[in-house]
Amino acid sequence: NWVVLLVQLLGVVSVVITAVWMGHFSQGGFAWTEDPAKEFSYHPLFMVIGLIFLYGDGILAYRVFRNDRKFYIKILHGGMHVAALIFASVGLKAVFDSHNLADPPLANLYSLHSWLGLLVVIGFGLQWVLGFACFLLPWLGMSIRTMYMPYHTFWGVTLLILATATALMGITEKAIFSMAKNGYTSHSREGTLINCLGLILVIFTGLVVYLVTK
Amino acid sequence: NWVVLLVQLLGVVSVVITAVWMGHFSQGGFAWTEDPAKEFSYHPLFMVIGLIFLYGDGILAYRVFRNDRKFYIKILHGGMHVAALIFASVGLKAVFDSHNLADPPLANLYSLHSWLGLLVVIGFGLQWVLGFACFLLPWLGMSIRTMYMPYHTFWGVTLLILATATALMGITEKAIFSMAKNGYTSHSREGTLINCLGLILVIFTGLVVYLVTK
Numbered sequence A, B: 001n002w003v004v005l006l007v008q009l010l011g012v013v014s015v016v017i018t019a020v021w022m023g024h025f026s027q028g029g030f031a032w033t034e035d036p037a038k039e040f041s042y043h044p045l046f047m048v049i050g051l052i053f054l055y056g057d058g059i060l061a062y063r064v065f066r067n068d069r070k071f072y073i074k075i076l077h078g079g080m081h082v083a084a085l086i087f088a089s090v091g092l093k094a095v096f097d098s099h100n101l102a103d104p105p106l107a108n109l110y111s112l113h114s115w116l117g118l119l120v121v122i123g124f125g126l127q128w129v130l131g132f133a134c135f136l137l138p139w140l141g142m143s144i145r146t147m148y149m150p151y152h153t154f155w156g157v158t159l160l161i162l163a164t165a166t167a168l169m170g171i172t173e174k175a176i177f178s179m180a181k182n183g184y185t186s187h188s189r190e191g192t193l194i195n196c197l198g199l200i201l202v203i204f205t206g207l208v209v210y211l212v213t214k
């Protein structure tokens, strides 16, 4: 299916643009706790890899490998969402470090972006635990699985959309902060790149949701 | 249905918070072209009234007045979306004026918010024309109506979600710009109000989408 291929392409391109933006523009580079300002760079990168790309692809697993054995797809689906959660956790550690280890330290959780973002990550964690408990462990009967299924799909799709909305706000914040001098508020190549990243994330998520709900 | 009532409540509260934010904080007031900085205040207010509240309620018309005559609901549904389009147009004029009439003028369409926002308004306009041409004018046969219907619903819901994502970015931008001195980047009552506005818009849209797709 060529739409699935297009989704892969958009996912890879969005990760590449984020890496280029964080590595080349902005604070210009990646570092760990020894340089908190550059440690921030891992936040956008790992959130896009985890909570957009792996998240979207994990959802598509059931649509792509329709004919393989159910158990293996389940492991793939659950496993990709574990990977997404790990990337998201490290991405969150990076941004909290960049606030707490700065001198003087910056406030945490003041923005709409951070509030919605934290809710999304918590929701994603709950979704994983519920999915694991209901669909993989043998203790629950078929009737509970059938009952939970529509909620699993609804929240899976809803949280992906909210993760993307969170990313759009994060992109907007970062663009304004890091271009304070050279000006996001006028036209520039960096600004155009940033805006294209946002549109690509929207199309990526739109296509995943379309594929899952059609 | 109490969910529909909750949606109304959230819609009214979001409009009130936006009006208070724009009237009380920020540039602190409303004006027309004689004061472009205060003319901006109409932008968030009219976009929230038009492209969130009236838009969402227009969609719900078919779910609320299930038992009335189809033709009257159609007029209500189409009419509310006309009203939404008018508010959106005046809201856009307000923000373009606030850029073009400023001294010196500010750039237009530099942000991800403005790009996605313009796409959403254009899409909304197209959706209205197509809806009007297919469902209200008598010239098209039933088979075309039936064919177009799922696309009408899909794009109606998709554009509402994108309008909300656009609003979240706009809120983030405005919070950073207008609190540059007193600091969105630390905790404050104004910041908390702004973040609550964003969460309310998310819940509003989430409930409308839930009601339409369930």
Ligand code: HEM
Pocket (backbone or CB within 6 Å): A043, A044, A045, A047, A048, A051, A092, A095, A096, A097, A099, A107, A108, A109, A110, A111, A112, A113, A114, A115, A116, A117, A118, A120, A121, A163, A164, A166, A167, A168, A169, A170, A171, A172, A173, A174, A177
């Ligand atoms: C969808 C995934 C994302 C989630 C769940 C998320 C979550 C968060 C959270 C919880 C914080 C608060 C950290 C603190 O208070 O110390 C934060 C901060 C931040 N994030 Fe993200 N983020 C995401 C994506 C992005 C992206 C893609 C960017 C930029 C390109 C970004 C830019 C920022 C910035 C600039 C901050 C610091 C300012 C603030 O606290 O709002 N985020 N993020």
Ligand code: HEM
Pocket (backbone or CB within 6 Å): A059, A060, A062, A063, A074, A075, A077, A078, A081, A124, A125, A127, A128, A129, A131, A132, A135, A136, A152, A153, A154, A155, A156, A157, A212
């Ligand atoms: C945060 C983690 C997770 C998210 C976001 C998520 C999301 C989703 C979504 C959106 C669907 C619908 C896919 C479709 O209809 O094609 C789905 C299906 C499913 N998921 Fe998950 N899921 C997660 C974790 C898990 C886990 C840990 C398991 C258990 C191993 C699991 C088991 C299933 C099963 C059995 C289906 C049904 C597939 C079918 O028969 O069509 N999920 N998931």
Ligand code: HEM
Pocket (backbone or CB within 6 Å): B043, B044, B045, B047, B048, B051, B092, B095, B096, B097, B099, B107, B108, B109, B110, B111, B112, B113, B114, B115, B116, B117, B118, B120, B121, B163, B164, B166, B167, B168, B169, B170, B171, B172, B173, B174, B177
């Ligand atoms: C969902 C509805 C919305 C749409 C479609 C929309 C659309 C737009 C457009 C097209 C522009 C560009 C104007 C220009 O270039 O001169 C703009 C600018 C702006 N909007 Fe919105 N807007 C919406 C909601 C909001 C909200 C709710 C806020 C704030 C609370 C807001 C804040 C701003 C700000 C600060 C600007 C100027 C900076 C910029 O160009 O990005 N917008 N909006």
Ligand code: HEM
Pocket (backbone or CB within 6 Å): B059, B060, B062, B063, B074, B075, B077, B078, B081, B124, B125, B127, B128, B129, B131, B132, B135, B136, B152, B153, B154, B155, B156, B157, B212
């Ligand atoms: C931008 C404007 C419009 C938007 C966003 C929009 C959106 C929607 C949505 C989301 C639905 C699905 C509602 C549901 O399933 O309960 C719907 C249904 C419908 N709309 Fe629109 N619409 C718009 C304009 C129009 C116009 C101008 C007409 C013609 C007068 C129209 C006629 C209809 C009809 C006949 C239905 C089918 C209702 C049913 O039988 O369930 N729409 N619209």
Ligand SMILES: O=C1O[C@H]([C@@H](O)CO)C(O)=C1O
Pocket (backbone or CB within 6 Å): B070, B134, B135, B136, B145, B146, B147, B149
């Ligand atoms: O004109 C209409 O078209 C749709 C539907 O019949 C097409 O599937 C509908 O509900 C109308 O009122």
